[in-house]
Each structure stands twice: as C-alpha cells, then as structure tokens.
Amino acid sequence: MSDLAIDVRGLRKTFGSKVAVDGVDIAIPKGEVWGFLGPNGSGKTTTIRMLCGLLRPDAGEGTCLGFDFRTQSEQIKRETGYMTQRFSFWEDLSIRENLEFVARVYQLPKRRARVAATLERLGLVKRQRQLAGSLSGGWKQRLALAACMLHEPQLLLLDEPTAGVDPQARRDFWEEIHALSARGITVLVSTHYMDEAERCDRIVYILNSRVIARGTVAEVIARSGLTTFVMEGEGVRHLLEELRNAPGVDLAAFFGAALHVSGTNRSALERALAPYRGRPGLNVHEAPVSLEDVFIHLQREVHS
Ligand SMILES: Nc1ncnc2c1ncn2[C@@H]1O[C@H](COP(=O)(O)OP(=O)(O)OP(=O)(O)O)[C@@H](O)[C@H]1O
Ligand SMILES: [Mg+2]
Structure with missing residues (x-):
C-alpha cells in the first residue's frame, strides 16, 4: 500500500472552451492536512470534485486511497467525506434527525450507534434536538462536518468549510480537523483564510487552473524571494x-x-x-x- 492518500498527476478539466483545471498534480501523505488556496474561479472546487469521483476529468491519472480515481470512484466515495462549498440541510429537522436521514440515505449499517458516536465526537450531543434551521453559522458547519464523517471516511475533502464563520468557531473547527488528522485521517481543505493556511502541514496554491506554488508555508514564503x-x-x-x-x-x-x-x-x-x-x-x-x-x-x- 502506498503512503499517499492522494496521488494524482496531470488533472485536467474543461467546460466548453473554459479550462477550469490544467495539469494539476497533488500527492498527499496519509494523515496530513493540506490547504488548497487560490483566488475565486481558480479551479479548487473542480479539482476536489474530480478527486472524489463526482466529475470526470478530461485527462490525468492516479489514485485516491489506493483506488484509481477515474475508474474506482465508488470505492473512493465509500471512504471519502466531501463537504461541499454550499451544503444544505433539512432546516425543519433537528441535528440528530438530519444525521439519521443522511445515514439512511447512504444505507449505513448500525445507524443509531453511528449517529450517537458522531454527535459525541463533534460535541453536538447537547444540541441534538435543535432544528438545523435555527443554528448559527459555526454550528451549521459542525453539522455539515458530522454528516460527512458518519461513514467514518479515511479521507476528507472540505471545500471552504469555514467560509463566513466567526474566529472562535473556526478555531474549534480546526481543532477538530487536527484531532482527525491525529487519528490518521487525511484532509484536503480549501480556504481563503491565511491563518488557516498556516495551520496546514502543506499548502497548494492554484491560480488560473494551474498549481503555481506548493510546500510548507515557510517554503512558499522563502521561494517568493520577497x-x-x-x-x-x-x-x-x-x-x-x-x-x-x-x-x-x-x-x-x-x-x-x-x-x-x-x-x-x-x-x-x-x-x-x-x-x-x-x-x-x-x-x-x-x-x-x-x-x-x-x-x-x-x-x-x-x-x-
Ligand atoms: N459546471 C461548470 N460549468 C461551466 N464552468 C464551470 C463549471 N464549474 C466551474 N466552472 C468554471 O471553472 C472555473 C473554476 O471554478 P471552480 O469552482 O473550480 O473555482 P474555485 O477555485 O473553487 O473558486 P471559488 O474560490 O470561487 O470557490 C471557473 O471559471 C468556473 O466558472
Ligand atoms: Mg470553489
């Protein structure tokens, strides 16, 4: 088995004449937290959607969790949690009901125990009966993370999970990400926040569909020559x-x-x-x- 959770090369995707992702290589060792940065429209979401098998690449090869990312997307999805940039809930269901619903949709075994364990893990027990529609931004993000953790994935792809969330809630969220990484879970997280980039083991910076900088924050800063x-x-x-x-x-x-x-x-x-x-x-x-x-x-x- 490879020590890389994600190992893809030459990822490319076009929408009509628009090139959204062009020759992107990403190799992430298992258990690391990597930040995915770049301006609006640079290709982050498109890359993430290809990695978890939701979008067919035009070109590229490689593996996610050891599975061929072009042909084995079902296996990849089973072990990957994807938090979309604009997720939604059933606002008139409680936190617990939302999680139970997700567990049922994905036909997860031992649903009640799983939901209970996830509520516990993410500190949602006290609020489990609160309606999702009445949650503040920070708790909504936490519920979204809980929903994509229910099937106990090995890889988390988080697309701007903390956009619009206050600093304390972002801090709490990152504590959770680091706790997950300590348990061996690999995380690729897109963000526009510099402080979050600094919490990552490494960052990848994409601009106009291409990766133009990568490494630790210190390496990226040093290479800039500024x-x-x-x-x-x-x-x-x-x-x-x-x-x-x-x-x-x-x-x-x-x-x-x-x-x-x-x-x-x-x-x-x-x-x-x-x-x-x-x-x-x-x-x-x-x-x-x-x-x-x-x-x-x-x-x-x-x-x-
Ligand atoms: N389904 C689609 N059809 C056509 N164009 C698309 C589609 N999805 C993305 N694009 C285009 O591809 C480019 C990359 O978009 P993408 O959403 O991947 O950027 P992003 O880095 O996630 O941006 P943001 O920071 O705003 O979320 C953009 O020009 C976008 O308009
Ligand atoms: Mg995006």
Missing part, C-alpha cells in the same frame, strides 16, 4: 501612493497604521526606502513576509 519593510509613524498615510509606484516596490499596503512595502529585488527596495530613513517620527524596519503578500504578488506576476 522582502518586506514596515513603515510606521508620522506622515505614513501620505506615503502609499508614492511608494506604490517607486522602482523596486512590488507591493505596498496598509495593515492597520503600518505601511508594508515589499519587493523581490532587495537592493532596489532598499534604494526606494532610503530617502525615508531617518525622517523624524518615521520608523522603517524589516519584517517577516506574510503569506498574503506572497499570494498577491504571485497573482500580479501572472497577470502582468
């Missing part, structure tokens, strides 16, 4: 426009009251900042490059 300086203090609000257009500056943006200025050519960036150093009341210092800066830079590079 340097960031932060400017704070008197008059900094007036500097954005002039610095944005200065040679050597690739990115400039405010984070609170601090102006972050980044570039790939360190000496050109330092030259651009030299006139501001030593200005009374203005502080200029180097700071760690953020993942968000890297993604925005990659996006601009491809579009320019």
